[in-house]
Structures are given as structure tokens and as C-alpha cells.
Amino acid sequence: MAVHSSDPAAVREFREPVTPAGRALLDLLAGHFQQIRDEAEEHDRNSTMLVDVFTGLQKDGVLGATVPVELGGLGVDSLYDVCLALMSVAEADASTALALHMQLSRGLTLTHEWRHGGDTARSLAERLLRPMASGEAVVCTTVKDPGGGRVVTRLTPAEDGGWVLSGRKILASMAPIATHFVVSARAEPAEGPHRSAAAMLTRQTPGLTVTDRWDGLGMRSSGSVDIVLDECPIAAGDVFLRGPVGERDDATLAGQTVSSITMLGIYTGIAQAARDFTVHALRRRGTPGAATRTLVTEIEARLYALRTTVAATLASADYYNSEFTGDPAERGRRMMFDFQRAKLMVNHLAPEIVNNCLTVIGGASYVASNPLSRYYRDVRAGAFMHPFTYPDAVDYLSDTTFDHAG
């Protein structure tokens, strides 16, 4: 990761990328912000993805941003820079950033498989990364089964030596435009223990159905629909097989962190957009009153803490992510502990900022066409992003504190 930081203060406040590839990604994205802003409200209303925007991003190579240069991508490998890029998109539309996160974070984790995985994994990763670089492959990764914790998605052995995949996934953002799916499932081989796994499918795979419209409180343009899997045939080489189910391996916390940590930028971007909209609106109104001045000050202070905390967390994640010399379990724990502490604060600070913005703008913010009403709905998704929910985070963080931390 080539580091480039003209202005260290800007980097500390999450205002500048840290790698040339990150800079290039931001420059590519900049050409799309106006369109995203223009289309955001209508798609939010209709709960549809900004398909035209993604077509444009595809043409510009943005969908291959995190694919290694050797495989034809932009080679963005800094989590900090990916998070910053998602923040800048989220300032225009958080739903679009959430959908884009799918593709970019998949690039990051597939690159890890390609560099460090076993033969099957390397090959499979390369078969996905190359078309991602060209924009041919748009990869939706699904993690969540319906029903609150039960595993319903399973890989069972097929007669031809491959697998059969059945089950259902929810909240599969970007699925409406995806060409490929990476589906987490429990592999139940004929012999040996059940194992964690992820199967790759193309959209044409028999038995795969992408359901209609996602209808959420917010993030309505993210295309977070369900995927139904009805005896889909999967070739043996199209499965990433991991360790036995139920076996705790803290080293895997590193990959989980990489998959999700860049989403922190999305909620930071919503808060920044809310602040900007509010300050600009207030400037047109004339002398602000006492409460407005006080709340704007609180908005500024919280936004500063939010941005610096996220910047520090992502910079540290980049460091750990490139540092393989120590104990992998300890490395995994550190990455997740940082991530979860930051996530918890993001989910305190970002909604507070948005809320204060509505308060100072007043009734005008309560009209559906006012951007603040969208921010108010979108920002609340932060608490539910993977992993963990607040109740699970309390269990995780308090256990960590009492067990491990200094």
C-alpha cells in the first residue's frame, strides 16, 4: 500500500485519501455525485436502485476499484480509502453507497483469498476478480438468513461431486443488478464436521430467485432484497470452504472486519450531508437564535469526533490488515475490538447530528422531499449493520473487556 498524504491534518479528519489509488477512485467518483444527488429522492420514494448510476460507475471502472492492478482493477487496497470513497458517495445518497459497498468490499476480501488462500480459493477468487475489474461481474454477497439466528441455508453433497444449495438470504443489498452471488451457507458434507462456507452462483443458476422490491424505513435504494435458493447446483470449485462450524477462531475476525468496517463511512457521510445542508440553509435565514447556535456547535463538535474516530479506526485497520507477523487470533481480536467500539460511537454520534439538524431547521425538514427527512431514516440503519447489533455488541465488547483488554 503506497502511502500518500499531502496534508496529515486532513487525513486525521478523514478528508483526504492515503493512497494514490484511493485518490484515483475519488476522482472517478466525483463525476457521478451530481447525478446521484439528482436521482436520490425519487428512487428512495420508489424503493428502486439508481441503475443508471451503476451503469456509469461500471463504465468508469469504479466497480473494479478494489481489484488488484495485476487482474485489471484500480488496485485500491486501503480500507481507509474505500471507506472515504463510500462516505463521499453517501453524502449524495447513502443507499447507493451501501450497494456499492457490496462490490468494493467483495473485491477486498477476494483479493485476500487470491493472495493468501488455498488453490481452490485462489482460482475461484481470480475467476470473480477479473470480470469485476472489467465491470462484467457485479457481485452481491449475502450473509444473513431470515429468522433471527437459525441457519436455514445449506450446502449438501450432490451426486456429481459438487453441491446443492438451498435456503434463503435476506438484506442482500445490490442484488437487483448483481450478476453473481456469494452466498454464505453451512456445508454438510457426507463425512466430517459441518463447515462454514460460501458458494458462488451466477444469476442464471437454476433455482435462484431474486425477490422483488425491498421496502425499508430507509436505505430504500440499496436494493436489499431477499434471495431464494431452491436446490441450486454448485460446482465443487465454486465453494470457499472454511473451518468447522462452531469452532471459535478469532483469526476470522480480521476478515469479518475487512468485510464490513468500510460501512462506517456511510453513516459518517449522512451526518456530514445533514450538517452541510443545515448550515447552508441557516446561512440564508439571517441571524441564528440561541438554540440554533448551541445546537450547531454541538453538531460541529460531534462531527469532528465522528470523523477523527472513523479516520483513526480505518487507518489502524489498514495497518493490521498489512501486518501478518503476530498472532492471527490477537490480530483478529484487535481489529474487531477497534471496529466495534468505533461502530458504537458512530451509531451514537451520527443520529444525534442528524437529529439536531432537524431540530434547528424545524418543520420544513419534516416534508418528505427535504433531504433531512431521508437522512433521518437512512442514518438509523447504522445500528443494524453487520456485525453486530447493539445488544450483540454489548455482549461482545463487555466479554472482551473482562477477558482480554488491559
Add this chain to the structure above:
Amino acid sequence: MAVHSSDPAAVREFREPVTPAGRALLDLLAGHFQQIRDEAEEHDRNSTMLVDVFTGLQKDGVLGATVPVELGGLGVDSLYDVCLALMSVAEADASTALALHMQLSRGLTLTHEWRHGGDTARSLAERLLRPMASGEAVVCTTVKDPGGGRVVTRLTPAEDGGWVLSGRKILASMAPIATHFVVSARAEPAEGPHRSAAAMLTRQTPGLTVTDRWDGLGMRSSGSVDIVLDECPIAAGDVFLRGPVGERDDATLAGQTVSSITMLGIYTGIAQAARDFTVHALRRRGTPGAATRTLVTEIEARLYALRTTVAATLASADYYNSEFTGDPAERGRRMMFDFQRAKLMVNHLAPEIVNNCLTVIGGASYVASNPLSRYYRDVRAGAFMHPFTYPDAVDYLSDTTFDHAG
């Protein structure tokens, strides 16, 4: 006001009405809750009023609840009981409660005109109250002009000795089904100072247009549309004329309090509904974790403070409202000071409760069909209800504290 309170503890916690008429109103309402609950989601989605529900309420005499018995109404004259009734409706659907508030609070203020006003006001009030009692008159009162503070709605003298009304009003809840409108305006007579006024129009009045659908972040079934007034002819006897514009008269704070204070029940009802939904859902889930137990405790404590504070405020408002022996300006200031302090806390506590409910329920609450996602949007309207916004309340309350309070 005949007081009836079988269980003082229940009254203190805002769980029982304080008058027999209030009891009767609650009993009438109880027959409609299931229908309101059943229809709430769809109408929220479509931004349409629950018209069938209002037809039912009309048949049952609910729309005349606050009309004096002598004029054919139920004679509910307790602000506490009206607020409690609106809370119970809001537990099923806050939008419907907001629309109903229009009719019930108008009954209260017209009754005041009928009992204490001058000849013109008494006559006009009676002409409205009698058909309200029978359900023939559904009266939408509009207060707010567009454009942030400027007055745009004016009564100018007509050649026939009456008036001509022109301008525009926003957020006129219940307008889609209203038969009559009471429109606040600035009367600009040929001679003498400009005066505050309120003009009465029927829906058939030439020049009156009720605009289409209100499209808000929440409270979407409240029918809070705009009213356009284009040279509407108004008879001289159809106008309530008040004091000169710009002349401060703190006695009028009493009427403003009566008009709006019962809305506190709406936001209390949303918080209660969120808590009930959440506790019932959690009971089905098995042993709650640490964060869930902690947040449920905070929900219960806040809800208790919310209900007892609202109960005390409304009981005091009833007392002041029936107590005319002292200085009217002082009485007005006390009513508004209590109301605004309570309103500010309602707008802290109710959204915190709803927010905690989403946090413990998790991602399921983020689906549009989950009631919590509606509560999250609806409860945010509390900060914008008339009078005052938070910035205005800070000016009002801090001035009051430094000028008058002990």
C-alpha cells in the same frame, strides 16, 4: 367540570379519565381502535386519511365530544380527558389522533367563545358547535402561513360590509374531510389598526381550494395539506376579531395553550405503543440479554416520567382553565410556561423511548411494515407542533425565566 377518579394513582400516571364525560368518550373510542390499527399502515404508505374511521367516529358522536351538552355534544370539557383520548387513539395511529385533535380542540375553544365571547363570537361559535355535535360539521383550523413567519393571509374589507380573504395556509390537518374551515388571518380594516382574526368558511366558499396529498416524513395519514384562499367572500358575522396586531397580551396565551396542549397525548401515545410492541415482541424471544434489559429499564423509566409529567401538566391546565379569578395575563403565562416545559420534555423523552425500542428489536424494526418504523417517523413531528419549535421555545422559556419566574 365534574371530577371522577376512582384510582388517583392511575390518574397521576395518565391511565384514567377525570370526568364522566371523558370516560364516555374513551368508551366510544374503544370500539374503533381495532379498525384504526388495521388500516394505519396502508394509509400511512399512501398518505391518505382513514376516512372510514372518521365516518364511524361521526356516527358515534365522537366528533361532537367537546361540544357542550346544551348544544347537543358530549360535553367533555377536561383538557386532561381530551389529551388522554388522543393518546389512546395515537396508540393505534398517531396521524388519526392528530386529525381528530383538530375537531376536539376546536370544540374546546369555540365553547370558550360561546360562554365568554362577545355577541358576534357567541353567535358564530354556536352556529359551528351545533352541527359539530351532530357530526355534520367537521372543522379544520389553520394557523400556519407558508414562508417562515411572514403573514400572507389577509382579510380586507369587501364592498358589502363583509371581508375578502386571500392567502395560503399549510399543515391544515384533517382538511381533506373538513366541511368548515377556521382560518387565522390578519384583518386589515379600512380604519384602525390591523387586527388578529379568524375567518370561518364552508368548503363550498368560492375561492377556497384544498390541495392534494400531504407528503411528510411521518404523520402521513393526518391529511395535513395546504389551503389556498383566492378572494374568498366572508360575511361580517363569520369572523372572530381579536386585538390589534403586535400588541402583546399574555392573556391570549391561555387560548393558545388550550388549542394545542392536548397534542402532548399524541406523542405520549406513540411512545407507549412502541414500548408495548417491543415488550411483547421480546417476551416471545426468550431470555433478554444485558443491553436489552438495560434499555428496557430506561424505556420504562422514561415512559413513567413522560406519563406523569403530561398528566400533571394537563391536570394543572384544567385547573387554570376553570379558574378566572386572578390576573388573566398571569394565568396565560402560567399555562404556557407549564405547557412549553412539558412539551420540551415530551420531545426529549418520547423519541428516546422509540429509539431504544428500535435498538432492542434490531433490524426487524427497520422494515417499513414494522410498526416501529412508523413510530420512529411519527414521533419526530412532536418537535414541530404548534407553538413553539425548539429554537422558539428556548427564546420563550429563557426569557420567561429571566423575566418572571421565581
Add this chain to the structure above:
Amino acid sequence: MAVHSSDPAAVREFREPVTPAGRALLDLLAGHFQQIRDEAEEHDRNSTMLVDVFTGLQKDGVLGATVPVELGGLGVDSLYDVCLALMSVAEADASTALALHMQLSRGLTLTHEWRHGGDTARSLAERLLRPMASGEAVVCTTVKDPGGGRVVTRLTPAEDGGWVLSGRKILASMAPIATHFVVSARAEPAEGPHRSAAAMLTRQTPGLTVTDRWDGLGMRSSGSVDIVLDECPIAAGDVFLRGPVGERDDATLAGQTVSSITMLGIYTGIAQAARDFTVHALRRRGTPGAATRTLVTEIEARLYALRTTVAATLASADYYNSEFTGDPAERGRRMMFDFQRAKLMVNHLAPEIVNNCLTVIGGASYVASNPLSRYYRDVRAGAFMHPFTYPDAVDYLSDTTFDHAG
């Protein structure tokens, strides 16, 4: 309980007593406030009780305020009025209010024993209540054993048919001036199960030592010292024996509520005193700035919610306390559930008010001689008052919600 309430609004905001005896108590106390205010700082510094004040209260009959008229006391039997009286003392000095609480709440619970207890309990209660009325008996009640939950204070059978009491109690407020002690202990009779008990001792009882100075963060003049009990002889008739240890009896929650609920007034009084000091100081300073106006508004709103919530809780406690017709276990649970929800909010709101006061006053409030610096320390005791601590309250309230509440 003869109810008297000239101004219902004042009662709802915890500004007026509800019984004539309560009115009389407040009038008696009023003569002592100046002295308490004058002496508070020095005694706080030295961690000594305001002994002269208590001598004066004794002369005026205040120490017998809650003793029935038939036994020579003032006959204050309203928890609301006792709480209001403690609030008014706490506005001058919270430590003195905490010490006085000992005597007044003991009067309430002994009166209950005297009216409803068995023969031994009635006789013992009367032997304490009569000298309390005259001011001869100053009764310190001790509940807490050292060491976090273990029982270390025990009554074992003596050869003469009485008991021997050994152990240690902490946080025995008012002990330095007490003439009598009521010490909770585990009675371990020769036969039958261990039982909860409370033993009465005079200060002259052999083996009883009152330790020196209590040195706390705050509440430093409350005399909350330790009591050491080294084989103290106790007559059989000087023990209140209750049910078997470990047997859950929710009816006892009523007595626990009565013992402690009036302490809510102490923290309300601190918050009120902080607000008054602050508003008066700000009035002398000239035009307040934006933050000051905003925080003063928040102070006023929180204080209003605090006072109305406490008023409602105490009024309900009075109602339940005089209402014996239902299920005693259910009555106990209701009293405690109300009390604990109110206590939790008192411990959120009162410290927030005091904290905001320091913020607007600035550095001047940080000098030890400034009353706000004492309020800041004293108000923090609220979270630790009996029963429960915050962690225990979360367990209690969440269990109650999931088990019993609607």
C-alpha cells in the same frame, strides 16, 4: 389523611403540601432554613453534622413530626408531605435533609407497626414513638452491612431468653446524635429458620460503638458513620421479628418503599437549589449568551419533569399506603415499581440539572465555597440510596417488566 390542597397546580408541581399536618411541618421548618444555609458549607468541609440545627428542630417538635397525634406527635402521615419537607430542607442543605429523613421515615414505619403490628411490635413501636414525639428519642436506623451483600450482623439467642447482637453497619446517617438505634439483622434462633429482624438499642447499650467521622465525596454533614456491635445484649421485646430469610414476600416491598421513597425529595431539592442559585447569579450578569439561554431552558424543563414526576409518585404512594383492600403482594409491587422508575429518572435528571448549572456559571462554580460545588458532590449520592443501585434497579425493573407489567 386529611387532604388539603388550595392550589391543585402547585400540588402537581410539588410546591404545596397536601395535608394540614404537612403544612404545619413546613411552617415549623421555615424558621430553620437560614441557619441551615449559613452553617452548611463549614460542616460540609469538616464532615460534621449541624448539631445546633437538630437541637432547634427538636425544640420545635420537628423530630416528632411523623409520630401520630395520639402519641404526642404532629401526625404527618403523608409521604408526599414528608418528601416535600425534606426537599425544602435539602434546598438549604442536603446532608441535613438526609439525616432528618432517618427520624421522619422511622416515625412513618413505626406508626405502621403501632397501628397494624402484632403485640410485641406495637408495644416496642409505642416505646419509641412517644419519646420521638417529645424529641427525647432520636432514632438512627441502619440497613447496610459492609462487604457488598454478605450478612455480617446477627442476633443469636442469649441465655436469658433475649438475644445477643454482633456485627457492623455502615452508612448509618444521623448516628452521631442518635439516642436509639434500630439495627437490621439476621435472627438465628435455636430452632426454626433464620428470620429477618430489627433490633432496638439505646446508645448506652454495652458493646455498641459509633465510629468517628464519615468521610464521603458528598453528603458530608449527614453523619453517615459506621456502627460496631460487639455482643450487645438485646431484650426479647426489643426485636421486630419478620418472616423467614430468603422467603420472597412482595408485600414487604410496601414497607421498603415507605422507608425510602421520601428521599426522592432530597435530590429534587438539590436540583432546585442549583437552579435558583444559577438563575439569580445570571440575572446579575447581564444579557445571557446563546449557550446560557439554551442550557437554562433545559434546566427549567428537566426541573419541571423532575418535580411533577416526584409529585405524582409520592401522591400515588400515599394512595397505596392508605389502601389495604387488595392483594398485599400486588400493592407492594406497584409501590416499588413506581418508586424505582421515579428514582431512576431522579438520578438522571437531578445530576443533569446541577451539571448544566456549573456549565453556565463557569469557573466560579469550581471553587469549594461556591454552593454549586457542594451540589455537584451531594447530588451524586442519589444513585446510591437504598434500594436499589442502578445495576440492581435494572435487574429489578426489567424482571418486573417481563414478568408482571402490562
Add this chain to the structure above:
Amino acid sequence: MAVHSSDPAAVREFREPVTPAGRALLDLLAGHFQQIRDEAEEHDRNSTMLVDVFTGLQKDGVLGATVPVELGGLGVDSLYDVCLALMSVAEADASTALALHMQLSRGLTLTHEWRHGGDTARSLAERLLRPMASGEAVVCTTVKDPGGGRVVTRLTPAEDGGWVLSGRKILASMAPIATHFVVSARAEPAEGPHRSAAAMLTRQTPGLTVTDRWDGLGMRSSGSVDIVLDECPIAAGDVFLRGPVGERDDATLAGQTVSSITMLGIYTGIAQAARDFTVHALRRRGTPGAATRTLVTEIEARLYALRTTVAATLASADYYNSEFTGDPAERGRRMMFDFQRAKLMVNHLAPEIVNNCLTVIGGASYVASNPLSRYYRDVRAGAFMHPFTYPDAVDYLSDTTFDHAG
């Protein structure tokens, strides 16, 4: 500034110094922590400085840490590292850190004078820096006049061409052991405008009196006493003369930031110490309950945001402090805007952390000998540290936002 950072993640979380000189300073300090911890409680109680500790720090060269190597000091020039050093001292005793801050921040600003000032300033700075390096000079800088904003300390022309200094300063931390004083004053020359100035005095200067004990709510061992100045003779060369009074020069915001920003470490250190004490105590207690787990999680998350925000702010301050190529006014505004936003969040987060610690530890934390009771008092000083108070910060930050920020 030679940068050294073995572990970037640790630097981002404010756990490692960034320069070798900073490392050396931390190593020197480490030898004193045990003594500071051992003596903190008693000196807090007596409101006396830890004089023996300062003697030890003097011997070790710590008092010359921020003096350039060329002048005999350690040459610590990183604000980040000074702040980190003060944090580590504050974890043992915040008062001692506050006193030490006086000497270390004076070294930083005198070094700036020595490198960039005019002839008089350079010479005067060197005359102070050399004995600071050797530990002979202990320099107390005083900024604050009594009386809320009025200037009472003045330099008037003396007959000998020098000056006469009269007035009074408050909150002069470390004064009890100071050998020299740098006193801000208004210079009122015979001709020309009044100017901002700072006069240097030795302790032996006639007319200078250091008053007795400072008696504060907290920070009681910081020696923050008053200085009385009664016609003290000052040589012409012993005065730093700055620009005309009342002339706004945003470039000076840089120096003001340098003087005070490292104090952020003090309040971060208190929060860290409270967290560590609490977690260690809880580990000994067995399985934590629901509220404890939830609050410990909140403590960890807030502490993480606090540390990363402070780290980012100090790192940026170091960057700006070494970067002189741009507009000095813009540079000053950036430094102060960052500092004040961070300070506001420090003053939200640190007291919340300490407060949560008391809540989970319970009544034991309320005893004066428990460290948490000291942290609770000390941490509240953060809101009052120079510049600005909260009300002033709201004015400053909201003005900045509406005037300058993006």
C-alpha cells in the same frame, strides 16, 4: 520534529509517542508514577502540591523537557507527545499533571519566541529557557484576572524606563513552587495604544505575593492560587510586548492553542484511570450484571472515541505548528477550531466515562478515599480550562461555522 512511530495503530489511539524525545520523556516520567499515585489522595485532601514529586522531576530533567536541546533541555517539541506525557501523569494524579503543564507548555511557547521572536523576546526567552533546562527555573504563567472579564492587571511606565506591574491573577497553577512568573497584563505606555503584554518576574520581586492555599472542588493539588502584584518593578527587557489591545489577529490563535491544547491529555487521563480502576474492581467481583455490562461497553466506546479524537487533534496541531508557509491567520483559526471542537467533546466524553464508572461501582465509589470520588471532582475542571468556557465556545464555534467553515 523527528517522527518515530513503531505502531501506527497505537499512535492513532494515543498510546505511543511520535518522537524519540517524547519517548525519552515518557521513560523519565515512568519512574515517578508510583510516588504520585501514593501521595495523590493526601495532597488532594490537604489541597497541597506534591512538592517532593516535583523535586524528583526536577532532578530527572523533566522540568526542562520542552527546552531545546541546544539550550540544555530534552527537546520535546511535539504537542502530541507533551499531551501524551501529561495524560500519563494525570492517570496517577490530574492535579500534578495540571501543574506540570504550566512548565512544559511554557517551554513550548518560549521556544517559539526564542526561534521566531524579536531581539528582546529572544533574549528574554533564552534567559528563562536555560535555567528551565537545568531545573533551576520553575515558571508559573498566569492568564486570568479576577472578576469575570475585566482587565485588572496593568503595566504602567516606570521612571527608569522600565515598568510597574500591579493587579491580581487567579488560578495560577504551580505558583507555590514557582521561581519565576510570566504574568499577562495590559501595557499602557505613555504614548501609543495599549498593548497586550506578558511580564517576567522572579519570586523575589518586591510587591509580588503568592497567596495561600487554593481550595477547589477538584484539582486541589495543582497549587492554583492567586498572585497579588503591588507595584512590582519590571525591567524593560523583561516584558514580551504584543499587538495593540482589541485588534483582532487570528494568527495569535496559534500560540493560544499551543499554550493550552496539551491539557486535553489531562482529562483523557482521568477518564482512562477511572476506566482502569473500574474494570479491575469489577473483575474481582464475579459475573457482572446486565447494567454493568452495558455501561462498561459504553465506557469502552467513549474512551476509544476520546483517545482517537485527542490523538488526531494533537497530531494535526503538530502539523500546523511546524507548517508556516500559508496564511498565519488561517493557520491560527484552523488550530483553534480543531482544538475547541475536540475540547468540547473531551468535556462531554470524559465526565460521562467517569460518571458511568461511579454508577457501576456503586456506593463504594462515594467514599472520599476511593479514587473515583477524586476523578469525579477533577474531571469537571475540563469545562473551565482556558480557552474557552462552554458558553464562550458556543459563541466562537458557531460564529466560525457561519463565517468561515465549508
